[in-house]
Amino acid sequence: MGLETDFLSQGLVNCYLVERNTLIDGDERFGEIVRHNNVCNLDPAFFEACLDVSKQTRKAGIQSPLSPTTTQVAPTPAKFGKPDAKSARSRLTAHYPDAFTDFHGTPSGAPCIYKTGPAWPKRQGGPHAQPYIREMRPVHGHPITTVWRGFLKDVQAYLDAELGAAKKAADYVKGTILSQAGFPAIDVAVREWVTTLSGRGPKLPSLDPLVDSVAEFRHPFTSTLGLSIASAKAPYYEGTVALYLRCGNDNDDIIAITAAHVAHPPPLHRKTGISAPNGTRYREEIIALGSKAYNDAITDIMSRIGTLHEINDSLQSKIRRLGEVTPEGEGDAEAVAESLLKTERQVEDTKSNINHLDHIHSEVTKLTSTPQQRSVGFVLYASPVGPADGPNGCTLDWAAIQLSRDAFDWAKFKGNKVYIGGNIKEEEYGNLMFPNHKDRASYRYPPDGLLQVLDVVLKSEIQQPNQRNAHGDNAMPVIKNGLTTGTTVGWVNGLESLVRYYPDYDLEFTAFETTILSYGGRGAFSDQGDSGALILDRGGRIVAMLTGGGGSTDESDVTFGTAWYELESHIRKALPGCFLYPVVSGR
Known part of the structure; x- marks a missing residue:
């Protein structure tokens, strides 16, 4: 080393x-069941389409049912x-x-x-x-x-x-x-x-994993952080919401923060920023889920329905074989009966999940199929993308979106909670985010897989963390949920990077960036489309807002972000009186 x-x-x-x-x-490889029964009486054409999507996902070599690369999509940005x-x-x-x-x-x-x-x-x-x-x-x-x-x-x-x-x-x-x-x-x-920028009135509900058995598939259509967005004028330039702000105790306006090159794409607007004071007639509209994100989310649901039918066929076969077993003694009979009961419960759970997914699919394809149905607000402010003033300038690449009154279901809005499920299971989270056993005395998995955003990690701790890796060395694991790669973990580097952006998007500047390295063996921390995502430590403290990444192929070796301790002052200057949306108590 x-x-x-x-x-x-x-x-x-x-x-x-x-x-x-x-x-x-x-790698692991899975077999394939050839014949399947439509156990929940879905529309026959939709049922066959789900099976086809499930098979195509496996043939592509993708193990995750949430992979965003398994579907044909609308044109993507250059x-x-x-x-x-x-x-x-x-x-x-x-x-x-x-x-x-x-x-x-x-x-x-x-x-x-x-x-x-x-x-x-x-x-x-x-x-x-x-x-x-x-x-x-x-x-x-x-x-x-x-x-x-x-x-x-x-x-x-x-x-x-x-x-x-x-x-x-x-x-x-x-x-x-x-x-x-x-x-x-x-x-x-x-x-x-x-070095690349990572850019990709529906009354969206909040995610409730406590009672939702298919939360990871419903998440894209909710207001919970990790929400993907795009400019209505360019729905193929997509990114992710970082967090929500209030604009004052006497003001009910809610602001969503994201990357400027997502809300105000440079290929369309060059290097100009935008400020849209109240009363202006010109508004740049923002939608939830751009072209690719929407298509991917729908395809993921269909793929999972197809997979669950295959699982159901396997479970039904197991029930038939258990019914043919001749028990040898009382103990064997109890084991057979217990296994039969467990399998029958799995069948019911599988059918229930199919029905839940079918309901989500029907709801979102009827109510949010067009971009106009997914409008959530307009660009209130977008910084010109470039370096902050001064010799040690960070990258300024942020935008404020004023959310409309009918954007979310405000009565059940959960505020700044990041969904950390999906790619990372509950049993993995502790080992990944608390790799050193001496740090686990107070460990608790975030309730329902929702990590509450609280406070900010300062420069001194980024450079010299109090947390430790598995070997006992000072190190800070971080987590984010973005449009393209979902929930991923990485390590914040104590040394910043000096990043030079080139003029492909009419941008040419250098700036200091907080750097995130991949977590060993888990692939890239981010990809194009994750811009705007909030990077957090394990306690929900803000490290940075994701702005881009560096690599020579479609995967990034490193992720770049603007440190929140630097970015926050710029946001407060442009939006006086704003503050982090208060913690929402209860479920």
Whole structure:
């Protein structure tokens, strides 16, 4: 393990630890039942469609019934161009033989253009030997922390003057900038990455997992945080609501905060912001669930219905076989009877869930099938996307949406609670968010899988967390729920990144960002469409608002966000008197 510094050819400076020998788990494969019974008497055509969607999901190799990539969708926004790793292989290895082994196993598979220092160990066995799996780890408490921002600025200045020479840049930073800063032993790696923005009056109800057995499928159609939104003018540019604000004790207006490039997409509006005072005639309308999010949510429901019918057929087969068993003795008879009763209960639960899902599908396709039916408010304010003023400016990329009176079912509104179910089960949450047993004395799973947003994590704790990882080192696990990747966990890095955005969307600037690394073995923390999502620690304290990510493929190795301790003052300046929506007591 060693401390590594990256300059990314598309504009990121980042620092993290690399774990050089990590094991990965294998995949599971499931069988397929050929014939199915329409046990809940669904519409025959809808029943067959659900079975087809379920089969297509499995054929695509997707295990999660909530995966957003299993359906044909409306046009999506143009993405920043990313390098083709296959065509680039020979180009990169000709100059640096370890280009595809130094960082093998990271979510995006971003190649290494050049690295200083001795070569890292490689497995023997010729060119086809499986490379070691590398994993990025956060950095906390390192002496470089005190000079980190100055170091980043020196690197930026050098890169601005010397573009295109990866080896020259790496050697200069190691031999000059790092050495002069007192860190000559730190090696430097240059990787090929792209930094991207992660953008993707229905009376929406609040989610109630306490009584809802299919909460993860109902969640997209509720006001609970993790809500996906889009501009009505461009429903294919989608993102996620961060949190809700009140605008004063004497004002009933409710504000939703998200990323500006979601509410006010740069391809349509360039770098301009927006301020829409009360009484203006011009309003940029916002809808719940853009084109892809809506189609994906509907498809997930259908896929699950099809899967539940397959499960029911398997359970019915088990009941028939249990009925044919000839018990041998009293104990065996009791075991058969107990298994039969348990299976019959599972059948009833399966049928109940099918009916619940069918009801959700019927309701949302009738009441929210058009974007006009999903209107939730308008853009009250959107910051111009760019750096904050000052030498250490963070990224300003936020917007305020004034919610309409009929956007949500306000009588049952739960406020700022983030749904953390779906991808992460209750039995996993404790191990992921409280990995060190010494931290678990006060552990309680958030009631009903809803994590209450409370307070803010300050800069000092991001740099030096009080929490610990499984090895006892200071580390802060974080969690978020976003449109594209749902609920995911990661690690906040104690060192910020200096991110350069390029002019694909007519944006060109550099700014400091809070950096989130992937949680080992769980894939990317975020993807395009997650912008705006709130990044929280395990206690519900706000770390940052997600703005983008970096990687060389469709997956991101790192996630970027604007630290809330920096962003909050800008929000208060633009929206005087606003405050976090109060905690809602009760269920």
